[in-house]
Amino acid sequence: LPLVDKVIEASRIAQKKAPHLLIEGELQADAALIPQIAERKIKESKVAGRANILIFPDLNAANISYKLVQHLAKARAYGPILQGFARPINDLSRGATVEDIISVITITAVQAQERRD
Structure with a gap:
């Protein structure tokens, strides 16, 4: 397309x-x-x-x-945040800062918690 x-x-x-x-x-x-x-x-x-x-x-x-x-x-900017997988999975840029890493870990933890509810 x-x-x-x-x-x-x-x-x-x-x-x-x-x-x-x-x-x-x-x-x-x-x-x-x-x-x-x-x-x-x-x-x-x-x-x-x-x-x-x-x-x-x-x-x-x-x-x-x-x-x-x-x-x-x-x-x-946070992400990329990936959707549609059986389990929470996200990715980090090679240029990610410590703050970026912590933010994506937090988002992934929330995704995992929502999946359990």
């Missing part, structure tokens, strides 16, 4: 699995995150300009975006 079609298909699957959530795709990053740009680019959208979750077409696109935001915006 072309990359944009992967995002559209992922959005469709998410909408089907969670119809109570506001899920739209495909949106360009600026229109998804910046209200003023969303107003110009997308007229009929409930999430444009205020999206809080982004779906990327592949791991490379996600990793590039994640690292840019983390370093340029000095944002705290």
